Amino acid sequence: MQSLDLAARRLLAFSLALACALSLALAARTTRADAAHSPGDLVAQLAPWKSADTAHELAAGPFPVEQLGAELDRLAKTGEPARVNDTLRAVQKAAGARYWAADFDLVAALVALDDADADAYRALLGTACILQALARDGSPKAVARIVAVAPDHGWMLRFEVARRLEALGERAIAPLILARGHAELRGFATATLDHMGKKVPGDAVQTKSNEVLADILRAYGTTKDLDALGAVVSFVGSERDVVRGASREATLAYGDAALGKLRETFGNVQGKPVPDDWTADRIARALFDALDRQRFADVDALVDDGLAKAEHGDAAGAVASFDKALARQPFLARRAGMAPAYVHYARSISEADPAGATAAYRKALDLDPTGPHAPQIHAELAAMEGEALLARGIEDRAPFEHALSFDPSNAKARAALERMDADARAREDRAHKWTWSALAAAAFLALLVLFGRLPQRFRR
Numbered sequence: 001m002q003s004l005d006l007a008a009r010r011l012l013a014f015s016l017a018l019a020c021a022l023s024l025a026l027a028a029r030t031t032r033a034d035a036a037h038s039p040g041d042l043v044a045q046l047a048p049w050k051s052a053d054t055a056h057e058l059a060a061g062p063f064p065v066e067q068l069g070a071e072l073d074r075l076a077k078t079g080e081p082a083r084v085n086d087t088l089r090a091v092q093k094a095a096g097a098r099y100w101a102a103d104f105d106l107v108a109a110l111v112a113l114d115d116a117d118a119d120a121y122r123a124l125l126g127t128a129c130i131l132q133a134l135a136r137d138g139s140p141k142a143v144a145r146i147v148a149v150a151p152d153h154g155w156m157l158r159f160e161v162a163r164r165l166e167a168l169g170e171r172a173i174a175p176l177i178l179a180r181g182h183a184e185l186r187g188f189a190t191a192t193l194d195h196m197g198k199k200v201p202g203d204a205v206q207t208k209s210n211e212v213l214a215d216i217l218r219a220y221g222t223t224k225d226l227d228a229l230g231a232v233v234s235f236v237g238s239e240r241d242v243v244r245g246a247s248r249e250a251t252l253a254y255g256d257a258a259l260g261k262l263r264e265t266f267g268n269v270q271g272k273p274v275p276d277d278w279t280a281d282r283i284a285r286a287l288f289d290a291l292d293r294q295r296f297a298d299v300d301a302l303v304d305d306g307l308a309k310a311e312h313g314d315a316a317g318a319v320a321s322f323d324k325a326l327a328r329q330p331f332l333a334r335r336a337g338m339a340p341a342y343v344h345y346a347r348s349i350s351e352a353d354p355a356g357a358t359a360a361y362r363k364a365l366d367l368d369p370t371g372p373h374a375p376q377i378h379a380e381l382a383a384m385e386g387e388a389l390l391a392r393g394i395e396d397r398a399p400f401e402h403a404l405s406f407d408p409s410n411a412k413a414r415a416a417l418e419r420m421d422a423d424a425r426a427r428e429d430r431a432h433k434w435t436w437s438a439l440a441a442a443a444f445l446a447l448l449v450l451f452g453r454l455p456q457r458f459r460r
Contacts, residue, residue: 221250
């Protein structure tokens with residue numbers, strides 16, 4: 001027994017020791033993981049490990065852009081510019097011609113550096129890692145923060161910043177345009193745009209991305225770049241909603257600086273001069289309205305054609321015209337007026353094409369969800385759901401009752417419920433008949449058992 005107790009105690013002690021070891025290992029791993037998500041401790045973790053893979057892993061983040069920016073501001077004050085320059089020159093010397101390549105990895109080069117001033121090394125390595133994290137983010141805010149790094153450490157990282165921006169391509173254009181509005185960054189931003197072939201507004205707006213183009217147009221509006229005004233105004237009638245909205249926002253941001261260009265554009269569109277007392281804002285908004293009327297001219301014609309057909313009882317023709325108009329402009333201001341035609345069309349095909357009728361009812365509800373036809377549409381859809389269930393052999397009163405809650409006069413739902421009630425009564429009558437027949441048969445058999453023969457009145 002004593003040996004068993006001793007073995008049990010040893011096993012318990014071993015288990016406790018193992019649990020403690022696992023807990024400590026887990027705690028250490030958690031601490032390391034938490035630290036990897038703290039850019040403030042980024043450089044402290046990188047320096048002793050001396051691993052490019054570790055550096056890239058830590059720089060992957062993700063970190064909030066604001067947090068990365070705060071750390072960049074701190075690093076900009078770390079290390080004397082002369083010593084930072086010496087460290088960077090050591091990297092250039094070690095890398096040779098590769099340093100000027102577009103795909104040069106400054107993070108890996110710094111990690112591989114054998115000897116450098118501690119403060120300067122930390123400043124450069126931390127900044128390089130954060131530039132990598134911001135480039136991976138790629139949002140306009142992140143790219144703008146990359147641009148802002150160029151003057152740090154006495155402009156020693158301007159080539160690394162330019163390399164990151166050129167690698168980002170079109171996403172860097174808008175932040176660089178905005179940077180030209182800052183005296184300190186104007187020369188660097190202009191030179192970088194020139195090197196990218198995007199210095200001229202006509203070249204900068206050559207992109208297939210609606211979001212990038214919208215950012216560029218808004219950037220020109222923010223900086224009120226008069227050289228770009230023609231390019232900005234050229235998109236105020238664009239078919240692309242995002243681009244058109246950004247162009248109009250930027251045009252209005254120019255204010256009176258755009259007055260001459262707006263007068264010229266409005267005159268070309270309308271074929272007549274602008275009244276002398278109109279402000280730039282008034283001209284711009286009148287121009288937008290005129291362009292919208294032109295853009296929607298064919299759509300309005302389709303809507304008018306559909307309304308005319310609906311008035312003459314041609315629901316199918318009306319729906320065909322409305323479908324074409326909605327395909328061009330889904331959110332027309334006159335969309336609610338189309339709903340009745342879809343309702344009439346759905347009713348006309350409900351027997352022959354239930355699926356098509358359901359689609360038409362749903363389209364009507366989408367066009368005018370709170371209109372006078374909405375309760376009837378909800379009722380029809382619920383009734384059709386009940387009929388679909390009946391066709392599959394499922395008798396469910398709920399959809400029909402739901403339909404009557406929307407529209408008590410719905411004949412389809414009421415007829416279905418009355419039919420269900422009649423069938424239920426018929427089944428009940430049949431059940432009663434079978435019950436009485438069974439009782440009579442049972443009584444007859446009881447008489448046979450009790451008397452052993454048929455009663456006198458049943459004999460012949």
